[in-house]
Amino acid sequence: AVWVKPHFLLVAAAAWLLTVRRLAGGQPRPWRAAALDLLGNLTAGSALGVAGVSYLVFTGTWPHFIEVMTVWNVGYMEATFGTLDWRLDNCLGWFPPWSFLLPPTAGLAVIGLLDARVWSGRFRPPEAGGLFASVIPRRLWHRGGTDQERYTRAVLGGVYLVWAAQSLFLQRAFVYAHAVEVMLMLAVWASHRWNLAALVFAWLVVVELAWAVAPGPLVNAINSGTSEGRLVQKVFTPHPAFDPARGRRWTDCFRPLAGAAYWERQDALRHETFHASGIGWAELHEVAEYLRGRQVKDRELVTWDDAPHPLYLMLDIQPGIRFVHINTVRGINDGIDKITAEMRANPAVKFVVVDLQWYWFQIDDPAERERFREPGPAADDLLPPAATRLKKWWPFSTELSVFRSGHGRGRYVVFAVK
Secondary structure, eight states: OTTTOTTHHHHHHHHHHHHHHHHHHTSSSHHHHHHHHHHHHHHHHHHHHHHHHHHHHHTTOHHHHHHIIIIIHHHHHHHHHHTHHHHHHHTTOSSTTGGGGHHHHHHHHHHHHHHTTTTOSSOOOTTOOOTTTTTSOTTTSOOOSOHHHHHHHHHHHHHHHHHHHHHHHTSOSOTHHHHHHHHHHHHHHHHTTOOHHHHHHHHHHHHHHHHHHOHHHHHHHHHTOSHHHHHHHHHTOOOGGGOHHHHTTGGGGGSOOOTHHHHHHHHHHOSOOSSTTOOOHHHHHHHHHHHHHTTOOTTSEEEOSSSOTTHHHHHTOOOSSSOSOHHHHTTSTTHHHHHHHHHHHOTTOOEEEEEHHHHHTTOOOHHHHHGGGSOOSBTTBOSOGGGGGGGGGOOSOEEEEEEEHHHHTSSEEEEEEO
16 A cells, blocks of 8 residues: 555554554553564564565666656645645535535544543453443443443544545545545444444435435536535435436346447446546447557557546557556646657657547536537548637647547547657
């Protein structure tokens, strides 16, 4: 975990700090026991670190690792801090309705830390209750269990708090960083004898009933584009478990489909469709077939924006440049200059695939968005008129657009370049 996300050390440090005093407190010489435990952790971590560094040096990857850690990660963190206000405003909407429970879960974790007296160096007798044994009503608080059990759930709550904090303040607005919060959230509530999943499922039933009774007002509110409409969309998000059309595709999951039918199934099964980086698999398959017919080889293709890069895997070729998430890179320091230099340094590049969806997602007006679905004006100019101004974002000389998915109205456009 540390090789990929160094701030995971914060979670490890929290777990160690929350446990070392209590576990060492039962030893004859607690400070010596804590020091030896820390020394063991540092020794093992250092041994793994030396092994990893040796491997990177041996494979010639070490200079690139240093560049990522000292150049790209620094710029990445600066971009992360620049979006803090936006992330704070959206932190409850990553996985509705689960994400709405972040504040009460944080409160439950804090109460658990206090109840277990984590500042104490010794366990209490089994018959001794927690700090809140006589304060919080029995129906809301599990008073049973030993001091060791209360302490265990307190440590779990502390780990949850640190993970939630680092994912909110140190990571970008990507849902994968917050998926772990939901897993830990379930564990924290379960340790306090609450079946959180049952409560959420009950709420989802209420949501489905609301859609069955009053779909019109809900759709109007969501399409209004107001802050209230966005709140309604989060709170009343239908769950795929209640989607009959999706359920009917269940048997498709066991059919050995191939070709276009396989990718159409991928599109039918995906739940997240309204996202700038969401992949349109069937259309991307069309692009892959076109490029396969042109016998594209290693280093001859560059996928632009954030969604077409599975083409490298679909075609089994090496990328034309080392950058994959173009929009992430060009938002870091002089990233666009580095991308341009990489493009110019590789004369083998023949094709660039652009994803129009990323650009029309930056537009608020639905009518203007629809203009991106218009066909191009000519056979060698497949860009919709609304998208021609986007060429300023592309540091490559476009000879002509040679293919567009969706029968000339889709999101992916293939350019032949020089």
